[in-house]
Amino acid sequence: MASVTQKINQLLENRLTTELSAQAALEEELVYMNQIEDLFAEDTDDSLNTLLDNYWSAWESLSNTPAVDTEQEQVYETGRALTEQFNAIDSSLEELLSDLDQEISSGVSEINALTSELAALNKSILSAESSGANANDLKDKRNTLVDELGELIDIDITTKEDGSYLITTAGGLPLVEDSIAHSLEMKDDRIYWCGNSGSDYDITDDISGGSLAGSLIIRDEVIPEISAELDELASAIIWTLNYQHSQGAGQTYFEGPLEGTYATDGSGTLASLAYGNEIDYSKDFSMVIQDSSSTESEYQTVVVDMGISRAEITDIQGSGQANCTYELTVIDEGVLGEQTVVQSGGDALGGITSSDSVAAALDAALAQQTLTITTADGTQRLLISDTGSGATRSAADIAEQLSSIDGITAYASATEAQFSLDGITQAQDGDIVRFTLYVDGQEEEVGFTVDASQALLKSSLRRPWPRLQKRSTRTGRTRI
Helix, strand or coil, X not given: CCXXXXXXXXXXXXXXXXXXXXXXXXXXXXXXXXXXXXXXXXXXCCCHXXXXXXXXXXXXXXXXXXXXXXXXXXXXXXXXXXXXXXXXXXXXXXXXXXXXXXXXXHHHHHHHHHHHHHHHHHHHXXXXXXXXXXXXXXXXXXXXXXXXXXXXXXXXXEECCCCCEEEEECCCCEEEECCEECCEEEECCEEEEECCCCCEEEXXXXXXXHHHHHHHXXXXXXXXXXXHHHHHHHHHHHHHHHHHHHCCCCCCCCCCCCCCCCCCCCCCCHHHCCCHHHCCCCCCEEEEEEECCCCCCEEEEEEECCCCCCCEEECCCCCCCCCCCCCCCCCCCEEECCEEECCCCHHHCCCEECCCCHHHHHHHHCCCEEEEEEECCEEEEEEECCCCCCECCCHHHHHHHHXXXXXXXXXXXXXXXXXXXXXXXXXXXXXXXXXXXXXXXXXXXXXXXXXXXCCEEEECCCCCCCCEXXXXXXXXXXXX
């Protein structure tokens, strides 16, 4: 009885599988590239190219007759049509990404089904041949399935001595080994090879052939690049339009609060905006404000200095003039007999308060607040409060905290405690007036000697900085 012996050049078979794999990848890419091309077709009325031409033409017409309502409406309508097309293309690209995820997931499932069937064929072929049966039909089927697998993912095939196939990924991980199949799994948009011991390996970047590779290239490279270029084009149009608007003024004033889409980050600086690098900081930004509350409208121009310094403190009011030195002055509570000394604002700066609480008086001098300090190294915040971390409402403490920030030098300016001498009615020359003064957390025993001839109360302290001058109003002032 005659028998048929199967003769296969395994090298040629492997080469054929590799070419089929490369072709499948290109065909898959072509399918999606055609869909993407349709989104940017230039021969339609709603193509980006046509809508851009219409938009710029509308602006050109408006520049010739800016007060004509129809020209204004045309700019609005063409701008809206252009915006809708940008959004439509973006949505279509998102849908393509979703379709690709489904395609990749289905491809992984199909690969797993093929590798399981190939592992079973390996076993069947070995079993048939060991019993002396002819396994040519099984081998033909195995070769067919190998080609199908190669069209899904690039693989390497090795024929073992017993005639079974060892099929591995391009990276060398086994997919079919004897009668064992190793599966693939898709997790978080990545493809993993799953080992029997529970070890998983990300092989996404190693897949270079088969329809799976074509889908991955479109999903992970082509569409993200096109989306980025589309965003760049839209951003350029937005910036150009807003820049031109900023050069002129509207026909009417804005009323009520203005709302915008863009906001700065925690630094509060314009440089942190999406278009921060496009702003011309050499030119100041000005606004004209109309006050129509009275019969005759009043106008005020507000100028915003666009200069950026290396270090900047915000959220604190100053004169707004250049090269100014701003002093933060605050003193802790001090005790003068039964009265409490704190710094307060207005006419009572440095005066005595006995009815208000210390906290209330401090609120009048320097409210609890947070300073935002922006430097070349980033943004920091300094909390000024009586409790918690940060700085207390003390000149020395605030200056110390600010000076620790690179680019800022802060000093604690002189502080004054002012109090009345009316209660001292029996003092004679040579008498000593003593009290305890608490300043910036330091306790000092202060004493002064009455000297009517000099109209001064001389300090009995060795330290020279407390001085009390007697005034005709019977009020003394000590500078610290």
